Amino acid sequence: MHSTSLSITPLTGTPFGAKVTLPDYANNDPANLNEEDFQKLFEGVHENLVVVIPNQAELLPKSQYLLTKRFDPTLPEPKGDTGAGYGHGKEFRHDKSVLKKDGCSVKSQPQVQILGQGKFAADEPGNENGEEISLTHPSHTSFHHSPLTEDQIKKEGRTRFYRWHIDSALYDLSPPVVTTLLGIKVPPTTQTQTIVYEDDTGDKLELTQGATCFTSGQRAFEILSDEDKEFALNTTVEYAPHPYIFISPAGATSDGLTMVSEGKEFKFEELPEWEESKVKKLPMVWTNPVTKKHHLQLHGCCLHRLHTKNADGSVTTLELKESRERAHQLMRPAIAPKNVLAHSWTEGDLVIFYNRGVWHSVTGEFKAIKTDGADERRLMHQCNIASSVDPTTIK
Template sequence: MPAAETLSVTPLSDTPFGCTVQLPSYANNDPANLNDSDFTALYESVHKHLVVVIPGQAELSPKSQYELTKRFDPSIPQPKESSGAGYGHGKEFRHEQSVLRKDGTTVKSQPQVQILGQGTFEANEPGNENGEFISLTHPSHTSFHHTPLTDAQIKHDHRTRFYRWHIDSALYDLSPPLVTTLLGIKVPPATQTQNIVYEDSDEKLELTQGATCFVSGAQAFRNLSEEDKAFALATTVEYAPHPYIVISPAGATSDGLTMVSEGKEIPFDKLPEWEASKVKKLPMVWTNPVTHEHHLQVHGCCLHKLHTTKDGHTTTLELEAARKKAHQLMRPAISPQNVLAHAWKQGDLVIFYNRGVWHSVTGEFKGVNNGKDERRLMHQCNIASGYDPKTEV
């Protein structure tokens, strides 16, 4: 299909939300080149459709991906750009105790962009921006869930799980990014399917190997009872300091929504240095600035407490009770009919509204399996915002 003169938006079919975008011809297949009018259309599409797919972007440079991502949020602080620290990589994510410590490496020429994937890549391989040998590990629930699937369930039943439903954010000191851009540079052919079996119901979701799953926070909020909507609107989520380190000894629930409470968390006095003023306390409900819809936005694995204020009085749910309440509110949203499971094609650039969706990795990869190349190489960019999300009631 020839490129149009203006940005073209087409809703995805047979999915709960999402759209594809065709770039105008003048952009030369680089979304960073969009004029102000077409970028405004893209900005609104991300907020309305929540997940936007721009195909054919395998050659997109890390510089263009960064510039495009940054353009969505003029509030992004400037001083930290050169170090790539604006999102919270480095000390927060690369700490040896963090559950995120194996999740990729940094593009040397553009440190705001992270390299994710599975398998080893030689220095001279196409797509390897760093020009040196890199080894990548696809996150697997087997190293994060309290009770993972058995080898037989994975190998013979072709099962997988939602690894961890989350919002991209350091959740300490830094504010959540507005958008995330995720680029599939090398993607195995979408010929193998895997299944998610819901262990608390008879539901089942079939998806392609390594699909990234999304759910709408707006739909999650709409589906709540009136009582739960009132609770969510009145509640602030307090996250743990250095939350990805705190939860590292614990195990996640089988649906990836939160953690199993067994008292295994690292005590706060055993953490790297932290300041109470930098602990994140965020609304449970965030307002979409374009649609003005309410989105239920909770990182269930990293929360520490829930504070609910009604008639001037605040009640607090401590860790175990807070996890149970968050799980009760979030669980209906991940039923199969609500999930957008993006089946990656090489060159897909996915832009998602990080303050309006939750997402999860799925899939089990081996790197090379019976002679089949299952390696995957991706670039991800998201940058901490200059302001916290708010709820407008």
């Protein structure tokens, strides 16, 4: 079937999301879209929040970078071969950061990260670096306060949301507009795992091994009470300096929404040098520029304080523990199973998500090597680019 223009088809059986079919002239490279079709894709991503372009396993890192960059007209033009930088900056590889094991950069296109699980030879597809690489899939067992037991993982087939988050450094750099995530090598989708919500709801979510989960910030805002909407619209989220280092001694809640408060975080004087002017203070609600809808957008693990402007003009500030508790109360309804898009990966899927309109989480437990004839290795390319401007709320 020939296609002369880009088409977008909503996914079925999911709370949101869409599938994209590229036009023939693009030669299966979305970086080749003309301005009219790219504008259709731009609007489709903002409206559907997550879109999937199949059969992209051979997409070059340069094309992925150029496509990602195109979503943010505030970004500077490329200088030489580098251009705009990766959305987390360089500090995410700091040896005390919770992100330190999350892959490596593509040497020829450092804005693109290589993520996954297992060892890959220099000549394997997706390994662009010309040398063997070893990748570690993020597991809740190294990040949560009280992880699942070995029996719960292996015998009961359970997993957890690793960390619900927005892709952003949350210090100095502004949140990226979109993230592109390309599945080059993925395990078969025949194996499933289950998330059991460890609260009094009895909620469960069955998903394929390693599914990436998304929830809509728009939906998260819409289901708030009127009182909570007013609170969110008038609240600024202050993030900790170097937040991924700040939280690294602590452990996350079992749903991956925030951290358990035990005073284990690094003291500010123990962090790498930081400047007050670079500390991020972002609105709790971000307005989608295409739909004009409000999205509840906050990173519950990295926040430090909440500042709420009251009707009389005064400001109420919640400190760390209370801020986490309030954030959890606002966020938890949005991750109920009926609200979660759990993307089951097929090799070649290119997922583009509106990073300023959704939260997402890694899931899944993987074996590092082939066992029982099953290859559970996985390799993905991820790209997001720090914006030049912060998101805003239009009331």
